[in-house]
Amino acid sequence: METTKCYHCGDHCGTTSIKFDEKDFCCNGCKTVYEIFSSNDLSYYYDLQSAAGATPKEVEGKYDFLDTPAIVERLTEFNENKVQVVSLYIPHIHCSSCIWVLENLNKLHPSVTAAQVDFPKKTVRITYTTAEFSLKKLVVLLARIGYEPYISLEDYDSGKKKVDRSLIYKLGVAGFAFGNVMFLSFPEYFDLHLDESVTEEFWLERYKHLFRWLMFFFSLPVVFYAGQDYFISAYKGLRSRLLNIDVPIALGILVLFLRSTLEIIFNLGSGFFDSLTGLVFFLLLGKFFQQKTYSFLSFERDYKSYFPIAITRINPNGKEESVQVYKIKRGDRLLIRNHELIPADGILINSDAQIDYSFVTGESEPVCKVSGDKVFAGGKQLSGALEMEVLKSVSQSYLTQLWSNTVFQKDRPSRFRTITDSIGKRFTLAVLTIASIATAFWLYYDPSKALNVFTAVLIIACPCAIALAAPFTLGNMLRIFGRKKFYLKDVQTIERLAGIGTAIFDKTGTITTTKRTTASYEGMPLTEEEESLLKNTLRASNHPLSRALYDVLAENNIVPLDEYEEHLGKGLEGSKDDNHIKIGSADFVGTESSANELNTSVHVSSNESYKGRYVFHNMYREGVSELFKTMAADLKLAILSGDNEGEKARLEKLLPKLVPLYFDQKPKDKLQFIKSLQEQGEKVMMVGDGLNDAGALAQSDVGIAISENVNVFSPACDGILDATKFRQLHQYILASKKAMKIIKLSFVLSLLYNVIGLYFAVTGQLQPVIAAILMPLSSISIVTFTTVMTNLLGKKIN
Incomplete structure (x- = not known):
């Protein structure tokens, strides 16, 4: 009997389904989630990807431990003034509809003010008010709609999440099976004829069926375990009426397996089990390499790109000393000046304070604090200087996360991301069309080659290399810039930096030291x-x-x-x-x-x-005159200063002729000046001290703050430049422009690889297993090319 599928999660409903709103559901849980989404105007969730949900689990009493204040204190990043911020690991995040519904949690409960999903890490950072809500209610809400978080107090203490080793296990299974299948295939390869009466009977008659069936059994875990992700991804894509890149790969694996199985069942031949297992093994090997590279870049970004920001520490003798933020330890006494960022959780020692936590929560209402109160990392002091004692050491990755908070990000889509997405959408359809036409031709001309051609075309033509070009180039440049003491908020900043046509400089604290x-x-x-x-x-x-x-x-x-x-x-x-x-x-x-x-x-x-x-x-600063002369060759320059014209004559000698100088400029004047240039179509970079220039930095296309051992960590800026590297600023801009050329060249190489590969595949000169080896090699070659080129580019920066 044909069974219906659940409208929410896509599972089979069995012989009895629950009917609601003319739709079928497998259980009351899925029906309840659908009701929640419908009643809160979230039904667009199903338009993004049909049957994208998960069956919610019963969680009654499971999270009672979250009523304990001490545990809530350990789990939350921020807990102040009836506002809490928590990051939760949610294993079920898998598609665009997951991101959409999680970032629209405020429609399910008004206490949720913001939610930001980190898709690669499968985490969601949620800000909510605690007047009528709590962490327990939040977790229960998530579980009710099928997004139950994974919570382990041990993991939170150590700062580590559960490691997913499934790819390593699948790679091991595929490698083991591939080696054994190759060994069992040797008789078929050599077809030895040392003695016609003995050898042929021994190899091809007595044991050939045993070897062939052994190869079949070795292929089962490869297809249904090691290669299952390709089938799952392809199924979800087709279910959503989307042709993703895993569709042709899954089709190629399935065709090889079915053809090989039929051949040994009907004794037509030995099949293609060697090609099949080798195909999956090399595909997984390529995926493993990509995963490791991404993890490496992520590690470099989160934990090694220390900002050139210092904090004032008061030593036991009462002397003030400037130290890097990552050297602060528990028990240190800090001086936080007006508009400085509080870098770590601590206790206020003396004087009252007005703390602005908009950096963390997005809410700009200041919080009053008195001596003895707890203050949280990410707050900004608004009323003079305060002294505090550190409770936790500084987490540099947490400061990075604050800086990248979407509350402060500008809505500027990446041109290369758009190009990559556009290519990816059309690529699969083109590949399937080419494979079908080529197979039809070979079925008519030489049927023995048809299967190989069909499978080879599906495997060899892959946009993975195209998709990797931009993120790996920009990601590596981000890391290189960080090592050269130029710290950028995200990879899109490099793209925008490459398009700058006008550079505006503040004077005091920027070009002066x-x-x-x-x-x-x-x-x-x-x-x-x-x-x-x-x-x-x-x-x-x-x-x-x-x-x-x-x-x-x-x-x-x-x-x-x-x-x-x-x-x-x-x-x-x-x-x-x-x-x-x-x-x-x-x-x-x-x-x-x-x-x-x-x-x-x-x-x-x-x-x-x-x-x-x-x-x-x-x-x-040293090198100001040389810097401006080199920049004037391909950029429009200007000086905006809040000071009087007393330095005008001196500046005119230092700077190239015709560089406009504007004095007595208030912060709002600087902002308006940049806005007027942008209205004329100019792409503007503002370089300032990060304090008085916050408005201008935020308005500009790229805002760069100069840091000279001052903890002015502003969300307004897109980058922080160490003052000692000021004279290299033009080199960073030129490196960004060259990085864009590397991406374009990578696109050309990727397309060239696909055209050449398709030629050999369509003409029947390429075996599927060779295609499987070449496919990850193409991705590896692009990653290697971009890495080598960007590293060479980085070496040219002094």
């Missing part, structure tokens, strides 16, 4: 109390001039301020007891700027009374 800056004071002497208040106010700021002046001034006792406020593009103000101080531009402190002010100046007023100014003698 604070490392060797000197300052002289002009005006009324400051009292001891005023000097102390000035030093402590500067201590809370991350502006390049503030850091330079803080280092120049004499040491003073560190005291917490009663009030602190930083006005971007204007200055700072701080209060302690009855004293109030302002530091910044002349307008900000309430005085007029001098007409003969040729150098950058910071003005000071105390209790609304003007005191004087600190005059800075700017030191420009």
Whole structure:
């Protein structure tokens, strides 16, 4: 009796199915999930991929342990102000509809505010409010709709997920069977005739059937276990009316197996079991190589691309020292300045704090904290300086994840990803058409070659090499840039960097350095109390001039301020007891700027009374003049500075002629300037200090923040450049352009390989097992080509 299939999960319903809404379901669980999706306007889930769901499991009481606060604390990444963030491993994630429904969880429950799926890792990062929701309710909800997470406290403690070794097992089975089938096939290969009366009877009559059936049994685990992923993928694709690349591969394996089986059943020959087992073995070997390469690139990206960001650590003697964030350990005491990122979980030691957790949750409402409260990694201090004690060491991969949060990503589709997808969609249909026409021809001309031709065409023509060209080229360039101290958010940034036509630079802290800056004071002497208040106010700021002046001034006792406020593009103000101080531009402190002010100046007023100014003698970075001259050859350049025109004459000598210089530019002016260029069709790169330039960095096509041992870790920027590598900026841009040429050349090589391979396959000159060897070799050759070329490209960067 014919059975119906479940509308939700695709399984057979048996003789009795559950009818609902004119659809069949295998169980009440699938029916319930369908009801949930329908009632919450999520029925588009089935349009993406029909029968894409999984049968939900009964989870009553299974997750009661998630009611324990201590366990929730261990599992969640963030737990503050009735907002929790958790990353869950979900083994069932397998297709586009899975991603779609998981990223639309907010439609199933209003407490879920955001969900982001990492498809390769099969994880989903969910942000939710805890007023009427909890981690247990979230997990139960996921299980009810067929996406039960895998939760192990041991794995969370160690930071490791369950390792999937199925590919290694399948490769081992296929290799073992392939070796034995080849051994059993030797008599058929050699057909020895040493003695006609003895040898022929011994090899071909007495044992040939035994050997052939042994080869058949060896092929069974290869086809139905080692090669099952190709059949499953092809079935899901056909069920969804999509011809994915696994369809011709599965068809080739199936045709070889059925033809070989029929031959030994009816004693027509020995079949093609050697080709069949070799085909699957070499296909899996190619997949294993690709998987290892992807894992290697992922490891390099997550754990070795340390950002050139430092944090201020207070040693036991009370001295402040700048250290790299990944050197921070549990128990260290840190100083977090205004607008600095908190790099690790910790306890607030002194002073109150206003923490912005939008970096983690996407919500910009600040959270008030007092001494003794817990603060979480990823928060940004908004009200002066704070001191904290570290509870957990810094996870660099966590900072990478925060930086790549989709909340801060710009919607810019990758051109090469679009090209790859377009080729992949049309490729399978073309391959099936060519295979059918070639087989029909050989059935008429020479039927003995028809099967080999059909199978060889299906196997040899594979867009895998095309699909690998862009991600491996860009992924390797991302890694090389990281080693050269140029840290980019994602591979799409390299693609956009290659298309830049205009480069805009900030001045202070970007083309100037604070490392060797000197300052002289002009005006009324400051009292001891005023000097102390000035030093402590500067201590809370991350502006390049503030850091330079803080280092120049004499040491003073560190005291917490009663009030602190930083006005971007204007200055700072701080209060302690009855004293109030302002530091910044002349307008900000309430005085007029001098007409003969040729150098950058910071003005000071105390209790609304003007005191004087600190005059800075700017030191420009080494190689600025050479950098601008080389960049001017193929890019439009401009300087946008918030300072006055005092440095104009000096800059005109340093920079190429006709480079426009704009002074007295407020942050909003810089943003508007870039926006106007983009409206004219320009692709703009903004290079700034990451603090005052956040708006301009976000608006630009590529925003690069210069880092000089300052923890200004802004989601606005697309890349962070170590200040010591500033003069190599143009080399990075040129390397990006050459990386795009490598991708295009890889596309040409891949298409050339397919054309040549198809010629030999269609003309009957290619055996299926040879095709199976050549197919992964084509992918390996493209990966090798892109890796070698990008490594050579990287060596040219100083």
